[in-house]
Amino acid sequence: MRSVNRQLAILNWYARKEAVLPIMRWKSLICSTVLTLLVAASQASAQGKETYTGTMVGVGGRLGGVTRTFTLTINGRTPDSEVTRDVAILAEGGQDKLLDEIRNKDLGRFSLGGQLGRELNFVVEDTQSNGDRKIMILFERWMNLYEVRSGTRSTDYPFGYVEVIVDRNGRGEGTFIPAARVRFNKKNEVEVENFGIYPARLAGVRLRKS
Numbered sequence: 372m373r374s375v376n377r378q379l380a381i382l383n384w385y386a387r388k389e390a391v392l393p394i395m396r397w398k399s400l401i402c403s404t405v406l407t408l409l410v411a412a413s414q415a416s417a418q419g420k421e422t423y424t425g426t427m428v429g430v431g432g433r434l435g436g437v438t439r440t441f442t443l444t445i446n447g448r449t450p451d452s453e454v455t456r457d458v459a460i461l462a463e464g465g466q467d468k469l470l471d472e473i474r475n476k477d478l479g480r481f482s483l484g485g486q487l488g489r490e491l492n493f494v495v496e497d498t499q500s501n502g503d504r505k506i507m508i509l510f511e512r513w514m515n516l517y518e519v520r521s522g523t524r525s526t527d528y529p530f531g532y533v534e535v536i537v538d539r540n541g542r543g544e545g546t547f548i549p550a551a552r553v554r555f556n557k558k559n560e561v562e563v564e565n566f567g568i569y570p571a572r573l574a575g576v577r578l579r580k581s
Contacts, residue, residue: 420479421445423535425576427483427547430569439484441547441573443533445506446479448494457493458561466553470529474511481510481533489513489531499536503543508533512550528552528566533573541578547571 422444429437449457461469473492482488493509512531528550535545550566 421541422579423537423541423576424579425545426574428572428574430571437571441484442480442482442488443508443535444479444481445491445494445508446477448478448496449476454495461553461561462555466529469553470511473509479508481508481531503536503538505534505536509551509553528564530563532563532565532570535573535576537576537578543576545573545576547573 422442424440424442427437427439427441457469457472460472476492477490478494479491480488481491489510489512491508491510494506496504496506498504510531510533512529530551530553532548532551533545535543537543548563548565548570552564552566554562554564556562
Protein backbone atom coordinates (compact mmCIF):
# COMPACT_ATOMS: atom_id res chain seq x y z
CA MET A 372 0.00 0.00 0.00
CA ARG A 373 1.27 3.37 -0.96
CA SER A 374 2.39 5.29 2.08
CA VAL A 375 1.15 8.77 2.88
CA ASN A 376 3.62 11.10 4.51
CA ARG A 377 2.02 14.24 5.92
CA GLN A 378 3.60 17.41 4.65
CA LEU A 379 2.22 20.46 6.35
CA ALA A 380 2.45 23.63 4.35
CA ILE A 381 1.08 26.46 6.26
CA LEU A 382 0.30 30.10 6.38
CA ASN A 383 -0.70 32.31 9.33
CA TRP A 384 -3.52 34.58 8.31
CA TYR A 385 -4.87 37.47 10.37
CA ALA A 386 -8.48 37.65 9.33
CA ARG A 387 -10.45 40.90 9.56
CA LYS A 388 -12.02 41.74 12.93
CA GLU A 389 -15.48 41.15 11.53
CA ALA A 390 -14.53 37.75 10.11
CA VAL A 391 -15.94 34.59 11.62
CA LEU A 392 -12.49 33.00 11.84
CA PRO A 393 -10.07 35.42 13.55
CA ILE A 394 -6.75 33.69 12.87
CA MET A 395 -5.98 31.00 10.31
CA ARG A 396 -2.71 29.12 10.60
CA TRP A 397 -0.95 26.94 8.09
CA LYS A 398 2.26 25.16 9.09
CA SER A 399 5.03 23.87 6.93
CA LEU A 400 6.82 20.65 7.87
CA ILE A 401 9.31 19.82 5.13
CA CYS A 402 12.48 17.80 5.75
CA SER A 403 11.74 17.91 9.49
CA THR A 404 11.83 21.72 9.58
CA VAL A 405 8.83 23.70 10.81
CA LEU A 406 8.48 27.13 9.24
CA THR A 407 5.88 29.50 10.67
CA LEU A 408 5.06 32.69 8.85
CA LEU A 409 2.62 35.56 8.89
CA VAL A 410 0.87 36.28 5.62
CA ALA A 411 -1.03 39.46 4.86
CA ALA A 412 -2.46 38.90 1.40
CA SER A 413 -2.89 42.63 0.84
CA GLN A 414 0.91 43.06 0.88
CA ALA A 415 1.13 41.08 -2.36
CA SER A 416 -1.65 42.83 -4.23
CA ALA A 417 0.71 45.40 -5.73
CA GLN A 418 2.97 42.78 -7.32
CA GLY A 419 2.75 42.62 -11.10
CA LYS A 420 3.21 39.71 -13.47
CA GLU A 421 6.24 37.54 -12.73
CA THR A 422 7.69 34.45 -14.41
CA TYR A 423 10.03 32.06 -12.60
CA THR A 424 11.96 29.15 -14.09
CA GLY A 425 14.04 26.35 -12.60
CA THR A 426 14.33 22.58 -12.27
CA MET A 427 12.00 20.20 -10.49
CA VAL A 428 13.91 17.38 -8.77
CA GLY A 429 11.83 14.38 -7.70
CA VAL A 430 12.82 12.99 -4.29
CA GLY A 431 10.50 10.00 -3.84
CA GLY A 432 7.38 8.25 -5.09
CA ARG A 433 6.51 8.32 -8.78
CA LEU A 434 8.70 11.41 -9.26
CA GLY A 435 11.73 9.85 -7.55
CA GLY A 436 14.84 10.56 -9.59
CA VAL A 437 12.92 12.56 -12.20
CA THR A 438 14.16 16.02 -13.20
CA ARG A 439 12.21 18.43 -15.36
CA THR A 440 12.36 22.12 -16.06
CA PHE A 441 9.43 24.17 -14.81
CA THR A 442 7.89 27.55 -15.52
CA LEU A 443 5.83 29.41 -12.93
CA THR A 444 3.97 32.47 -14.21
CA ILE A 445 2.10 34.59 -11.67
CA ASN A 446 -0.38 37.13 -12.99
CA GLY A 447 -2.04 38.07 -9.71
CA ARG A 448 -2.61 37.25 -6.04
CA THR A 449 -5.64 36.27 -4.01
CA PRO A 450 -7.07 39.39 -2.29
CA ASP A 451 -7.20 39.28 1.49
CA SER A 452 -11.02 39.36 1.46
CA GLU A 453 -11.06 36.23 -0.70
CA VAL A 454 -8.47 34.53 1.50
CA THR A 455 -10.76 34.97 4.51
CA ARG A 456 -13.76 33.71 2.53
CA ASP A 457 -11.89 30.70 1.12
CA VAL A 458 -10.72 29.61 4.56
CA ALA A 459 -14.29 29.89 5.87
CA ILE A 460 -15.51 27.75 2.95
CA LEU A 461 -12.87 25.12 3.76
CA ALA A 462 -13.92 25.11 7.43
CA GLU A 463 -17.60 24.73 6.65
CA GLY A 464 -17.64 22.60 3.51
CA GLY A 465 -14.26 20.89 3.23
CA GLN A 466 -11.77 20.81 0.37
CA ASP A 467 -14.32 19.88 -2.31
CA LYS A 468 -16.26 23.08 -1.66
CA LEU A 469 -13.01 25.04 -1.60
CA LEU A 470 -12.01 23.59 -4.96
CA ASP A 471 -15.43 24.45 -6.40
CA GLU A 472 -14.94 28.02 -5.22
CA ILE A 473 -11.43 28.62 -6.57
CA ARG A 474 -11.12 26.33 -9.61
CA ASN A 475 -12.13 29.05 -12.07
CA LYS A 476 -9.64 31.57 -10.71
CA ASP A 477 -6.83 32.26 -13.18
CA LEU A 478 -3.88 33.81 -11.36
CA GLY A 479 -1.15 32.37 -13.57
CA ARG A 480 0.18 29.00 -14.64
CA PHE A 481 2.55 26.25 -13.46
CA SER A 482 4.00 23.90 -16.08
CA LEU A 483 6.55 21.10 -16.17
CA GLY A 484 8.81 20.19 -19.07
CA GLY A 485 7.17 22.41 -21.63
CA GLN A 486 3.65 21.09 -20.96
CA LEU A 487 0.65 23.42 -21.10
CA GLY A 488 0.46 23.35 -17.32
CA ARG A 489 -2.29 24.23 -14.87
CA GLU A 490 -3.90 27.53 -13.96
CA LEU A 491 -3.08 28.88 -10.50
CA ASN A 492 -6.23 29.14 -8.39
CA PHE A 493 -4.92 30.53 -5.09
CA VAL A 494 -1.78 32.64 -4.57
CA VAL A 495 -0.55 34.39 -1.41
CA GLU A 496 2.86 35.60 -0.35
CA ASP A 497 4.76 37.00 2.59
CA THR A 498 7.77 39.29 2.76
CA GLN A 499 10.03 37.90 5.46
CA SER A 500 12.23 39.83 7.88
CA ASN A 501 15.34 39.36 5.72
CA GLY A 502 13.56 40.67 2.63
CA ASP A 503 12.97 37.26 1.04
CA ARG A 504 9.53 36.60 -0.42
CA LYS A 505 7.63 33.38 0.24
CA ILE A 506 4.99 32.60 -2.38
CA MET A 507 2.42 29.85 -1.74
CA ILE A 508 0.12 28.46 -4.42
CA LEU A 509 -2.75 26.00 -4.76
CA PHE A 510 -4.22 24.74 -8.03
CA GLU A 511 -6.44 21.94 -9.28
CA ARG A 512 -3.94 19.22 -10.14
CA TRP A 513 -3.50 16.93 -13.09
CA MET A 514 -5.64 13.79 -12.61
CA ASN A 515 -5.38 10.90 -15.05
CA LEU A 516 -8.21 8.82 -16.46
CA TYR A 517 -7.27 5.71 -14.45
CA GLU A 518 -7.56 7.61 -11.16
CA VAL A 519 -10.98 8.96 -12.06
CA ARG A 520 -12.40 5.69 -13.38
CA SER A 521 -11.02 3.52 -10.58
CA GLY A 522 -11.69 5.93 -7.74
CA THR A 523 -8.20 5.41 -6.31
CA ARG A 524 -7.17 6.94 -3.00
CA SER A 525 -5.21 9.60 -4.82
CA THR A 526 -8.46 11.26 -5.94
CA ASP A 527 -8.79 12.45 -2.33
CA TYR A 528 -5.76 14.66 -3.10
CA PRO A 529 -7.13 17.02 -5.78
CA PHE A 530 -4.71 19.92 -5.36
CA GLY A 531 -1.20 20.72 -6.46
CA TYR A 532 0.86 22.88 -4.09
CA VAL A 533 3.85 25.07 -4.94
CA GLU A 534 5.97 27.04 -2.49
CA VAL A 535 8.94 29.17 -3.52
CA ILE A 536 11.22 31.44 -1.50
CA VAL A 537 13.13 34.04 -3.49
CA ASP A 538 15.51 36.83 -2.52
CA ARG A 539 15.53 40.45 -3.67
CA ASN A 540 17.13 39.35 -6.94
CA GLY A 541 14.40 36.81 -7.65
CA ARG A 542 16.59 33.77 -6.94
CA GLY A 543 15.83 30.94 -4.57
CA GLU A 544 14.35 27.47 -4.19
CA GLY A 545 11.06 25.81 -3.43
CA THR A 546 8.84 22.77 -3.03
CA PHE A 547 6.27 21.10 -5.27
CA ILE A 548 3.59 18.72 -3.96
CA PRO A 549 1.93 17.17 -7.03
CA ALA A 550 -1.01 15.63 -5.13
CA ALA A 551 -2.21 17.34 -1.97
CA ARG A 552 -5.22 17.30 0.35
CA VAL A 553 -6.30 20.43 2.23
CA ARG A 554 -8.22 20.26 5.51
CA PHE A 555 -8.44 21.48 9.09
CA ASN A 556 -6.72 19.37 11.73
CA LYS A 557 -7.71 19.01 15.39
CA LYS A 558 -5.66 22.10 16.28
CA ASN A 559 -7.80 24.21 13.92
CA GLU A 560 -4.86 24.59 11.55
CA VAL A 561 -5.19 24.42 7.79
CA GLU A 562 -3.20 21.36 6.79
CA VAL A 563 -1.78 20.52 3.36
CA GLU A 564 -1.10 16.78 3.26
CA ASN A 565 1.13 15.22 0.62
CA PHE A 566 0.18 11.95 -1.11
CA GLY A 567 3.51 10.18 -1.36
CA ILE A 568 6.80 10.00 0.48
CA TYR A 569 8.44 13.37 -0.14
CA PRO A 570 7.54 16.51 -2.07
CA ALA A 571 9.70 17.40 -5.07
CA ARG A 572 12.34 20.13 -4.84
CA LEU A 573 12.30 23.21 -7.02
CA ALA A 574 15.95 24.05 -7.56
CA GLY A 575 17.64 27.01 -9.22
CA VAL A 576 14.54 29.20 -9.09
CA ARG A 577 15.15 32.37 -11.11
CA LEU A 578 12.99 35.35 -11.97
CA ARG A 579 12.89 35.72 -15.74
CA LYS A 580 13.86 39.23 -16.74
CA SER A 581 11.44 40.90 -19.16
